[in-house]
Amino acid sequence: MKLGLIGCGNIGEFLLQAINIDGLLPEGEIISVFSRREEVAARIAQKFDAKSYGDIDSFLNSGIDTVIEAATVEAAQEYGLKVLENGLDLILSSIGAMADGEYVEKVQKVCRSKNVTISLPSGAVGGLDILKSAKAMDGLDSVSITTRKPPTALPADQTLEEERILFEGPASEAIKKFPRNINVAIVLSLAGLGPDKTSVKIIADPNVSKNIHLIEAAGSFGTLKLEIENNPMPNNPKTSFLAALSVLAALQNKGQSVQVG
Numbered sequence: 001m002k003l004g005l006i007g008c009g010n011i012g013e014f015l016l017q018a019i020n021i022d023g024l025l026p027e028g029e030i031i032s033v034f035s036r037r038e039e040v041a042a043r044i045a046q047k048f049d050a051k052s053y054g055d056i057d058s059f060l061n062s063g064i065d066t067v068i069e070a071a072t073v074e075a076a077q078e079y080g081l082k083v084l085e086n087g088l089d090l091i092l093s094s095i096g097a098m099a100d101g102e103y104v105e106k107v108q109k110v111c112r113s114k115n116v117t118i119s120l121p122s123g124a125v126g127g128l129d130i131l132k133s134a135k136a137m138d139g140l141d142s143v144s145i146t147t148r149k150p151p152t153a154l155p156a157d158q159t160l161e162e163e164r165i166l167f168e169g170p171a172s173e174a175i176k177k178f179p180r181n182i183n184v185a186i187v188l189s190l191a192g193l194g195p196d197k198t199s200v201k202i203i204a205d206p207n208v209s210k211n212i213h214l215i216e217a218a219g220s221f222g223t224l225k226l227e228i229e230n231n232p233m234p235n236n237p238k239t240s241f242l243a244a245l246s247v248l249a250a251l252q253n254k255g256q257s258v259q260v261g
């Protein structure tokens, strides 16, 4: 795989280290890097032996076959379709871009016409396999996620002394208000009942140091209760380490003949 990376932040730099330095994707290399600030892309690219681009068209035509997006929901919306239209596969971190049903339809249409794929890694959560199986015969009745993070991981009052509920409502509204914090709700929505029927609660809690997600679901299959206590990444406490690992795992699984789950 000849990989291109959009976004040189936390997840991006983790992948460059894991793939280009540590060799954790034996058949792949990140050869091209794009960020909105060309000087940042140039500095990171030099460090990891890749080439940097400040122009998206040159980036897309740099000999890559797969693009990893690790930027923002806005960047994913802006560049996602373009990546696919250029005949390149896409792996998305900012899954909030897929909250919009019309956008998802366009993505599916381009994927079919260009024979490319878009992969949505499980990110900082799990249980997607259960939701997908549970809804196979329309037997999934409810899905909710309660996210509890320290104030430093949220756009919250940083001097909070007690926990505070910042949001309660559907995933479709949550991602509009917290595009950097609740991508997990959209991947759950896509596996389960959709963004309007997936309930979200976001709590800022000064008494926790981890990013905790509690997923609950019920249906004809039974009930699900899954709690994940995520270690934050050192350089960006908003992002859980598992989210970065899930992108690496998606790359490692890409094209494997035995698919698990």
Ligand SMILES: NC(=O)C1=CN([C@@H]2O[C@H](COP(=O)(O)OP(=O)(O)OC[C@H]3O[C@@H](n4cnc5c(N)ncnc54)[C@H](OP(=O)(O)O)[C@@H]3O)[C@@H](O)[C@H]2O)C=CC1
Pocket (backbone or CB within 6 Å): 006, 007, 008, 009, 010, 011, 012, 034, 035, 036, 037, 040, 070, 071, 072, 073, 074, 075, 093, 094, 095, 121, 122, 123, 124, 125, 179, 180, 181, 183, 184, 187, 236, 238, 239, 240, 243
């Ligand atoms: N699916 C999931 O479970 C999870 C998803 N995420 C999402 O993954 C994404 C990446 O996370 P993370 O690496 O921690 O974020 P960071 O903020 O650490 O890095 C984002 C990078 O993207 C760059 N960027 C921003 N806008 C653009 C643009 N328009 N074009 C190109 N590059 C751009 C930023 O550049 P600059 O320095 O100029 O701002 C920065 O280098 C985020 O959207 C985050 O919300 C995170 C955690 C979990």
Ligand SMILES: O=C([O-])CC(=O)C(=O)O
Pocket (backbone or CB within 6 Å): 123, 124, 179, 180, 181, 182, 183, 184, 185, 211, 230, 238, 239, 240, 241, 243
């Ligand atoms: O990393 C996490 O715990 C979740 C997150 O930021 C997101 O879903 O956007």
